[in-house]
Amino acid sequence: MIVLNKAPYEQKATREAFGDEIEELGKENKDIMVVDADIGGSCKTTKFMNAVPKQHVNVGIAEQNAAGMAAGLSTTGKIPFVSTYAVFGSLRMAEQVRQEVCYPNLNVKIACSHGGLTPANDGGSHQAIEDMGVYRTIPNMRVIMGADYNATRKLVRQAAEIYGPVYLRFTRDKVPVIYDENEEFEIGKAKQLKEGNDVAIIANGDTVCLALEAAEILESKGVSVKLLDMHTIKPIDHEAIIECTKIGKIVTVEDHNILNGLGSAVSDVVAEEGNTRVRRIGVQDRFGESAPYEKLLEINGITVENIVNTAEELL
Amino acid sequence: MSNITVEELKEKAIQLRQTAVTMVYHAQSGHPGGSLSAADFVTALYFREMNVNPEDPEWADRDRFVLSKGHVAPIQYAALAHRGFVPMETVKTLREYKSPFQGHPDSKKCPGIDISTGSLGQGLSCAVGMALAGKLDKKDYRVFAVIGDGEAQEGQIWEAAQSAVKYKLDNLIVFLDDNGLQIDGPTDEIMPNLDLEKKFEAFGFTTKRIDGHSMEEILETLDEVKNVKDGKPKCIVCNTIKGKGVSFMENVVGWHGKAPNEEEYEKAMEELARGLNA
Incomplete structure (x- = not known):
């Protein structure tokens, strides 16, 4: 049986979980890469960049190219995580991900901060309310959002370990840490x-x-x-x-x-x-x-x- | 295949044209115009330049080929068939159920296709990713990408171009098939590209404009640029004729994506054969 943490909970944004876990993954495996589109600081990939600079790519404000380059990188055995905000990661690059990642079934992960209403004060333009739905309709894609920091770290690691396209969505804002850090998660299992x-x-x-x-x-x-x-x-x-x-x-x-x-x-x-x-x-x-x-x-x-x-x- | 002669390559290019047209005729669907305009440099790449192995199509050190203008798949399929990646009979299965020769290149179904393409503007980014991986892994392979002049209207082409320059991908060689036509009409009328050679140059590429139907010029240019380790990606802008080699298809917009009927097919094959016997 799951033992959950007790209130009052520690509060942490799940984008922090991505940043911490991807840094670990990058240090463990030189094939893990991050493809940023300028907003690495906000998406928490800066630590990865500093730890393993050769595994880090920043294409600037060009999300479509980020997805395509990640696809090309993955054909050589790299495991690229494209990191941006959910609204861009799901819509601006949706077709590139469909054509060049999901259709050829390549090992690319789309890892997005600012999921749902969490970029609240940024306004409606930045709140991603359609992203999981967009990716749910594309064959070969898996669609995941962890509930808290600890769950998200485990799910990011699993996404790296399984072959194929994965969409991961994170919160910009802090949410309660309800799971123990040793709790295990399995993609596809509630x-x-x-x-x-x-x-x-x-x-x-x-x-x-x-x-x-x-x-x-x-x-x-x-x-x-x-x-x-x-x-x-x-x-x-x-x-x-x-x-x-x-x-x-x-x-x-x-x-x-x-x-x-x-x-x-x-x-x-x-x-x-x-x-x-x-x-x-x-x-x-x-x-x-x-x-x-x-x-x-x-x-x-x-x-x-x-x-x-x-x-x-x-x- | 580096000992193949120029004359042999010219013949090969005609054979590839014949095979591509035959494929489209059998399927009664497909894109002959752009397949014919790209035929000469595709031949040069597959039969002289590229280091690929039909016995081991996924060999890690192979040169890569990305057909960003994926609709001209028949010319790449013709090269793959003549090069032995797939049995020659496959040419009669273009666009059929379960065929490795899907309507547009599919890396899951066809050996020798390094990545699926078909949605214009996207393949160059993939080529950039492959070239970057080669640099990171200190491998010597090169990446050849073929884009169209109509395709260069897609913004993503320029996103890819700027990243190729940023990452100093001198292992990336782009062939731009500048045939001047797109599906709705002349490129200059639909959306003028201005000077694509200057555009790529302004982005930081080493560029050269050549006659894309002169095997000599194609080979000379490849020899000139292929081993230059100057940190700059290359773009060879090829002046080409859509439908090249079949008189009634040449420079006719309507042959962008239309299959010949029996009479037209026979005429096309006859004209191409004349080139072989010339």
């Missing part, structure tokens, strides 16, 4: 945080901590909650979702458009397995704006209170 039989809550990324708090409130009201951290939305963990359909009530929570993200991925499985109601909490198919991160979550109903209420409505 992490069960609570076993229960009244309602299932499936969350990922920066919303897992909100779902955890909501689950505890529901439990205090006598509701038995099954809670999953679905860090990988593709390949999705069918088995874990099918287990949830036995309860028949699922609430999904994500910092992403409710279209084509976690909620959609869960619904895809549920639709084929029958008799379960799904309520999706996430960005309500609307662009963001400059505001504190918590305010943006509130506008979209991505709150502990709304998770509790939504679960109770399903009961």
Whole structure:
């Protein structure tokens, strides 16, 4: 059984996890490379650059070229991580990643900070609410967002160890560190945080901590909650979702458009397995704006209170 | 293959043209115009210049070839077939289900394709990545990339160009097939490229404009630039004729992506054969 950290939690952005883990990986394996597109400081790749400068490429503000060069590098056995913001990493270079990474099934990782609403005060232009959905539709791609610093470090390492394209998404802002640093993660396998039989809550990324708090409130009201951290939305963990359909009530929570993200991925499985109601909490198919991160979550109903209420409505 | 003569290479170029046209005829689909304009330098690369091994297409030290203008796959496929990467019968399977000769080059399906291409503007970046890896690994292989003049309208070409210069990739040699036509009409009307030789020069490349149908000039230019370790990538801008070698296809926009009918095919093969017997 998973032993989670106790509140008050340490707070750390998951982009820091990428920066720390990729530095370790780079020192261990000379084939690990980072391809930056000018924003290495913000994406936390500076330590990598300083530790293993020969494994670091900076193409400047030219994301499409970053993806293409990474593809070329990978054909020789390199393992490039293209690092930029999620909105550029998923949309500006989407076609390059489709054509030159996923179609030839090359060993390139797209590792992006500023996922979801976390670049809050940067405004709607910089909040990536479609990224996971974009990559979920491209064959050969895996799509991952760790819930916290420790989960993200483990998932970054795994992404480096498996062959093929992976999209990794990180938070700009700090989120609670809920997992112990020794907890292990497997790409494509949901992490069960609570076993229960009244309602299932499936969350990922920066919303897992909100779902955890909501689950505890529901439990205090006598509701038995099954809670999953679905860090990988593709390949999705069918088995874990099918287990949830036995309860028949699922609430999904994500910092992403409710279209084509976690909620959609869960619904895809549920639709084929029958008799379960799904309520999706996430960005309500609307662009963001400059505001504190918590305010943006509130506008979209991505709150502990709304998770509790939504679960109770399903009961 | 370095002992092949110029005359033999000229013949080979005609054979490759015949094979490319035959492929498109069998498939009743494909891109003959640009395949024919690129035929001469593709021949020079596959039959004299490039260090590749059909027995071991993924040999780590091989020279790389990236067909950034991927729609002219028939000319690369013709080279691969004549060079022994795939059996000659494969030429009758262009664009068919399960064929290694997909509509556009597919590195998963065809030996000798170093990376899949087909979406214009992207292959040069991949070539830059390969060339950079060669520098990092201190390998001697070279990377040859073929781009089109229409393709040079894509912004990513210039992103790739600037990075090739930044990383001093003198192991990258770009052939620019400047045939002056694109699918909607003359390149000068659709979107003028101005002087591509000067553009690449301004980006920091060593450039040279040559007659892309003169085997002598192609070989001379390769000999001139190929071993120059000056830290500069090379761009050979080739003046070419779309449809070169088949009179009714030459400089006709309509032959960008159209297959010949039986009569046209026979005429094309006859004209090309005349070149062989000349």
